[in-house]
Amino acid sequence: MQSTVRPNATLVDLLDRVLDRGLVINADIIISLAGVPLIGINLRAALAGMDTMVKYGVMREWDEAIRAREQEG
Amino acid sequence: MGPNNDGQVQSDAFFLKGDEQSGRYVYCIAAAGEEANLGTIGIEGHRVYPVVHLDLCALVHDCPPQPYQSAETDVIAAWVLAHHRVVDTAWKRWRSVIPLTFNTIIVVGEVRSAEENLKAWLEAEYDSLRGKTQILAGKAEYGIKVFRDVVALAKSITETSLEVKRLEEEIGSKPRGLAYMYRQKLESTVSNEVQRRTGNEIKELYDELCSCAADIRLEKVKRGEDAGQMLLNLSLLVSPEKYPELEARLDRIRNRDGYSLRLTGPLPPYSFC
Numbered sequence: 001m002q003s004t005v006r007p008n009a010t011l012v013d014l015l016d017r018v019l020d021r022g023l024v025i026n027a028d029i030i031i032s033l034a035g036v037p038l039i040g041i042n043l044r045a046a047l048a049g050m051d052t053m054v055k056y057g058v059m060r061e062w063d064e065a066i067r068a069r070e071q072e073g
Numbered sequence: 074m075g076p077n078n079d080g081q082v083q084s085d086a087f088f089l090k091g092d093e094q095s096g097r098y099v100y101c102i103a104a105a106g107e108e109a110n111l112g113t114i115g116i117e118g119h120r121v122y123p124v125v126h127l128d129l130c131a132l133v134h135d136c137p138p139q140p141y142q143s144a145e146t147d148v149i150a151a152w153v154l155a156h157h158r159v160v161d162t163a164w165k166r167w168r169s170v171i172p173l174t175f176n177t178i179i180v181v182g183e184v185r186s187a188e189e190n191l192k193a194w195l196e197a198e199y200d201s202l203r204g205k206t207q208i209l210a211g212k213a214e215y216g217i218k219v220f221r222d223v224v225a226l227a228k229s230i231t232e233t234s235l236e237v238k239r240l241e242e243e244i245g246s247k248p249r250g251l252a253y254m255y256r257q258k259l260e261s262t263v264s265n266e267v268q269r270r271t272g273n274e275i276k277e278l279y280d281e282l283c284s285c286a287a288d289i290r291l292e293k294v295k296r297g298e299d300a301g302q303m304l305l306n307l308s309l310l311v312s313p314e315k316y317p318e319l320e321a322r323l324d325r326i327r328n329r330d331g332y333s334l335r336l337t338g339p340l341p342p343y344s345f346c
Contacts, residue, residue, distance in 0.1 A: 010335075010337050013216045013335075013337040014157060014337065014340065015150065015153050015154075017214075017216075017308075017340065017343040017344060018153050018154075018156055018157050018160075018172075018174075018175050018343065019153060019174070019175050020174075021172070021174065021343035021344045021346075022101075022171075022172040022173045022174035022175070022177075022343050022346065023102070023171050023172065023173050023174065023346045024173075024174050024177070025099075025173070025177055025179075025194065027194060028182075029179050029180065029182060029187075029190040029191070029193075029194055030177055030178060030179055030180065031096070031138060031139065031140055031178040031179075031180050043146055043149045043150060043153065
């Protein structure tokens with residue numbers, strides 16, 4: 001299966017979750033996020049389009065950490 | 074509520090609407106207390122510290138009362154990964170966290186500071202949050218995508234199906250116009266059979282994986298993957314004692330002819346709160 005895994009696939013799975021999931025506070029104590037979900041759309045579009053995302057140092061570090069963990073598990 | 078102890082008194086004493094540091098960016102709720110200082114691991118190196126209510130805390134950093142926004146993909150990615158780093162660190166340390174969605178920022182109210190607002194919210198939601206941390210305690214989220222080589226499946230159907238064999242024979246004996254119709258019939262016979270079989274396979278896989286999960290979420294199947302057709306896209310919440318069973322089942326699926334899968338995790342339970 002390793003051969004078929006795209007390098008940033010796991011990263012996209014992770015970012016998807018951080019952006020789309022997690023508890024949402026429904027109260028007027030949070031800042032209104034009208035228009036902000038665009039942040040996720042931009043990011044996902046960019047990730048889907050390019051495998052070179054991993055070139056960013058921070059991304060490589062995380063990608064390696066995530067994949068190392070994936071292989072342990 | 075009352076005033077906070079130590080360092081937080083000062084920052085709250087000066088809060089103003091729109092103040093640079095008046096907002097509280099919340100990463101997650103953890104079953105931890107005052108000791109939960111994670112240091113400068115937050116977004117853009119911010120100091121992450123706990124806002125405590127009883128045996129729960131919200132892990133936060135001080136921020137301006139406006140959402141994180143950027144057109145730069147690498148900037149956004151770095152923020153999102155930093156959010157994950159905090160949640161992940163807390164989750165590994167206390168095994169019981171409720172991740173919040175990215176960009177959750179508590180702001181100053183009419184009469185209360187953001188910190189007071191957050192504490193009031195923790196107090197009001199305490200029972201529900203406590204219940205969630207108990208359900209999630211120790212469990213991890215896994216993303217599982219199962220792919221099927223449908224081209225190989227179609228090929229094997231073509232080679233083994235009696236119906237297909239019969240149609241092929243008829244094509245050979247028909248004039249051109251009619252042969253064309255038969256060829257179309259043959260194609261739809263094969264694709265219907267592919268659908269029927271993968272449909273059954275999806276049900277079986279789902280049941281198989283369901284039995285080792287505390288909770289399960291059916292995710293959207295995406296197109297355009299290079300590993301074949303995505304049959305199933307799941308998020309599973311798995312307790313440690315069930316993990317070996319999950320692993321064994323995944324191995325079995327992986328070893329089936331024409332199957333491949335992608336596993337992400339263990340992750341904090343983003344999809345189960």
